[in-house]
Amino acid sequence: MSELVCKGICKKYKEKEVIKNIDLTLESGKIYGLIGRNGAGKTTLLSLLSSQNPVSGGEITYNGQNIWENKEALKHICFSRELNPTSNNGVGTLKIKDYLKTASIYLPGWDSAMAERLVSEFELDVKQRMGKISKGMLSMVTIIVALASKAEYTFLDEPVSGLDVVMREYFYKILLEEYAESGRTFLISTHIIEEAASVFEEVIMIKKGELLLKENAEELVSRAFHVSGKAEEVDAATEGLLKHQVENHGRSKGLTVLLEPGQQIREGYDIKIQSLNLQNVFVALCGIGEK
Amino acid sequence: MRTLKYFGVQAEKMVAFVMAMGILYGIIFGSIFSETMQERSYVMTNYILMMGIIVILVTQTTLVKLNMPLVLSLGCGRKEAFWGAQWMTALLIVQFEFICLLSNMLFSNDIQEYAGFLARILPFICIASGVLSELLAILLLTFGNKGTWIGVLCMALVWAFIGFTMNDRVKDFDRSLSALSGSFRITLFAVLLILYAFLAVIYYYVWKKYELKAF
Amino acid sequence: MNEILTQEKSIYLQISEMIESDILRDIILEEEKVPSTNELAKLYSINPATAAKGINILVDKGTLYKKRGIGMFVSKGAKEEIRERKKKEFSEYFVKKMLTEAKSLGITKEELIAMIREGNEL
Numbered sequence: 001m002s003e004l005v006c007k008g009i010c011k012k013y014k015e016k017e018v019i020k021n022i023d024l025t026l027e028s029g030k031i032y033g034l035i036g037r038n039g040a041g042k043t044t045l046l047s048l049l050s051s052q053n054p055v056s057g058g059e060i061t062y063n064g065q066n067i068w069e070n071k072e073a074l075k076h077i078c079f080s081r082e083l084n085p086t087s088n089n090g091v092g093t094l095k096i097k098d099y100l101k102t103a104s105i106y107l108p109g110w111d112s113a114m115a116e117r118l119v120s121e122f123e124l125d126v127k128q129r130m131g132k133i134s135k136g137m138l139s140m141v142t143i144i145v146a147l148a149s150k151a152e153y154t155f156l157d158e159p160v161s162g163l164d165v166v167m168r169e170y171f172y173k174i175l176l177e178e179y180a181e182s183g184r185t186f187l188i189s190t191h192i193i194e195e196a197a198s199v200f201e202e203v204i205m206i207k208k209g210e211l212l213l214k215e216n217a218e219e220l221v222s223r224a225f226h227v228s229g230k231a232e233e234v235d236a237a238t239e240g241l242l243k244h245q246v247e248n249h250g251r252s253k254g255l256t257v258l259l260e261p262g263q264q265i266r267e268g269y270d271i272k273i274q275s276l277n278l279q280n281v282f283v284a285l286c287g288i289g290e291k
Numbered sequence: 292m293r294t295l296k297y298f299g300v301q302a303e304k305m306v307a308f309v310m311a312m313g314i315l316y317g318i319i320f321g322s323i324f325s326e327t328m329q330e331r332s333y334v335m336t337n338y339i340l341m342m343g344i345i346v347i348l349v350t351q352t353t354l355v356k357l358n359m360p361l362v363l364s365l366g367c368g369r370k371e372a373f374w375g376a377q378w379m380t381a382l383l384i385v386q387f388e389f390i391c392l393l394s395n396m397l398f399s400n401d402i403q404e405y406a407g408f409l410a411r412i413l414p415f416i417c418i419a420s421g422v423l424s425e426l427l428a429i430l431l432l433t434f435g436n437k438g439t440w441i442g443v444l445c446m447a448l449v450w451a452f453i454g455f456t457m458n459d460r461v462k463d464f465d466r467s468l469s470a471l472s473g474s475f476r477i478t479l480f481a482v483l484l485i486l487y488a489f490l491a492v493i494y495y496y497v498w499k500k501y502e503l504k505a506f
Numbered sequence: 507m508n509e510i511l512t513q514e515k516s517i518y519l520q521i522s523e524m525i526e527s528d529i530l531r532d533i534i535l536e537e538e539k540v541p542s543t544n545e546l547a548k549l550y551s552i553n554p555a556t557a558a559k560g561i562n563i564l565v566d567k568g569t570l571y572k573k574r575g576i577g578m579f580v581s582k583g584a585k586e587e588i589r590e591r592k593k594k595e596f597s598e599y600f601v602k603k604m605l606t607e608a609k610s611l612g613i614t615k616e617e618l619i620a621m622i623r624e625g626n627e628l
Binding site for chain 2: 079
C-alpha cells in the first residue's frame with residue numbers, strides 16, 4: 001500500500017500565504033473528492049502534490065521519498081490540469097493529437113488503446129487546435145489524459161467544467177469503471193458537489209488555504225443535521241454544539257450542526273431535525289459569514 | 292530517453308521547416324535575381340542560414356512559453372526540461388554551423404568575395420544567437436513578457452545602429468575581419484561558448500523557481 | 507433493484523434497505539446470489555466502498571452470507587427474520603412519529619383510533 005504524505009506544507013506567492021500548514025495523507029486505492037471555494041487553494045494543492053510546483057515549507061513524500069524533482073516518484077503521479085488555452089498563447093496552437101502524443105511520451109503507464117477508445121467515444125476531432133475547441137472538449141481532453149495515464153495517483157482539477165449533464169454522468173460512470181478495474185487512487189476537485197458525492201469515498205475540504213477536514217463522505221454527512229423550529233426550542237436542543245449558518249425568521253430559527261463524536265442533539269424538544277447532503281455540509285462550513 | 296526524443300523532434304521539425312522555406316525562397320527569388328545555378332544555391336543557403344539564426348534566437352523563449360510548461364505539467368522534472376531545452380538549442384546550433392561550413396566549402400571564391408564577410412561572420416552570429424536566445428529566456432522568466440519585449444527592442448536598436456553605421460564600411464570591416472588571425476577566431480568562438488554556458492547556469496537558477504500556473 | 511437513490515438517506519443504508527425489500531417481495535429468493543459490490547457500484551454510479559458498506563450491514567445482521575470466491579447469498583430464513591425485524595421497527599419508527607405529529611396537532615387518542623378504523627382495510 002503506497003502513501004502520498006504531506007507534512008506541514010505551505011506555499012507562498014510573493015508574501016501571500018496560499019497554503020497554510022497542511023498535513024494530509026492520501027492512502028492508495030481510494031477516490032477522494034477535493035472541495036473548496038474558488039481561491040481556497042485546490043489547484044495550488046494539486047500542483048504541489050504532483051511536484052509541479054515547489055512547496056515553500058514542509059515536505060511531500062511518496063512512500064517516504066520526497067517527491068520534488070524525484071523522477072521515480074513522478075512515474076506514479078499524474079495531474080491532469082484544467083486547460084484554458086487561448087488561441088494566441090503557446091498551448092493553444094497545439095493540436096489535440098500533439099498534446100496526447102506528448103502525454104504518451106511523458107506518462108510512463110500510458111494506455112494508447114484506452115486513449116483512442118475515449119477519443120472516439122467523446123467524438124473528438126484530434127486534428128483541431130486546443131485554442132479553438134470548446135470548454136467541454138477541453139475537459140474531455142483532460143479526462144482522457146487522466147484516465148489513459150494509468151498513474152497510481154491521478155489528480156483531476158475540475159474535470160467536468162463545461163460538460164453537459166449527460167457527459168458528466170458518463171464521466172462518473174467511466175471513472176468508477178476504471179476505479180473498479182484498476183484500484184487507482186483518484187483525487188478530484190469539483191464545484192458540482194452533490195452530483196459527484198456518491199462517487200467519493202473520502203472528502204477533503206479546503207478553506208482559505210487550510211485543511212478543514214478529511215473524512216469518509218458518508219460518515220461526514222451522517223453527523224450533519226439541520227435543526228429548525230421555535231427559536232428557544234432550537235437553542236435548548238443544540239446547547240453546547242457548534243452551530244453554522246444560523247438563520248432567524250421571526251420566532252423561528254434554523255441552523256446546521258456538525259456533531260463531534262459523543263455529541264448529540266438533546267431530545268424532547270419540539271424541533272425538526274433533517275439530514276443533510278454533502279453540498280449542504282460544504283455550504284454550512286464554508287458559506288458566506290462562516291469563519 | 293524521452294526528453295532527448297521529444298526535444299530532438301522539436302529541433303528537427305524547425306530545421307526541416309527552415310530548409311523547406313529556404314529551398315522555396317531559392318526557387319522563387321533565386322531565379323529572378325541570380326543567373327547561375329551556383330549563385331542560386333548560394334542565395335538559398337544564405338537564406339536558410341538567416342532563418343536558422345532567427346530560429347535559434349527565438350527558440351528558448353518559445354520553449355519557455357510552450358514546451359517547457361507543457362512537459363512540466365505532464366510530469367517532467369525541471370532539471371530534465373532544462374536539459375531538453377539545451378539539447379534542442381545545441382542541435383540547432385550544430386546543424387546550422389555545419390551548413391555554414393558546407394557553404395564555405397562548396398561555393399567558389401568569386402561568389403564568396405562579394406559577400407565574403409557573411410561567410411566569416413555567420414558561424415559567430417550563429418552561436419551569438421544562441422547566447423542571446425538564452426538571455427531573452429532569462430528576461431522572460433524574470434520579468435515576464437515585458438522583459439522579452441525590452442530585450443528584443445534593445446537588440447533591434449543595436450542591429451539598426453550597426454546597419455546604419457556599417458553601410459559604407461562593409462568592405463573595410465570585411466578586410467579587417469579577414470585580417471584577423473585564426474587563433475583570434477578560435478578564441479572568439481570559445482568566449483562565446485563560455486558566455487553561453489554562463490548564461491545557461493543563470494537560466495537554470497531562474498528556471499528552477501518557475502511557477503507553473505494555468506495555461 | 508430498480509429504484510432510484512434519493513438524497514435523503516445515506517446511500518449505503520438505501521442499498522441495504524433495497525436488498526431487504528427485494529428479499530421481502532421475493533424478488534431475490536433465499537440462497538440466491540445478490541449483486542456484487544462492483545455490480546451495484548456500476549448500476550448506481552456510486553463508489554464501490556459505499557456499496558460494500560451497505561452489503562456488510564446485511565452480512566452483520568446475518569441476512570446475507572459470503573461464499574468465498576463466488577459472492578454474497580441470501581441466508582436461509584432471512585425473509586422471516588427481516589419481516590419480524592421490520593415489524594419491530596414499524597412501532598419504533600412509524601407509530602412514534604404518528605403519535606408525536608398527532609400530539610403537536612392536538613389530536614386525541616380516541617380521534618386517532620377512529621382515524622385508523624376509518625382507514626382502508628389492510
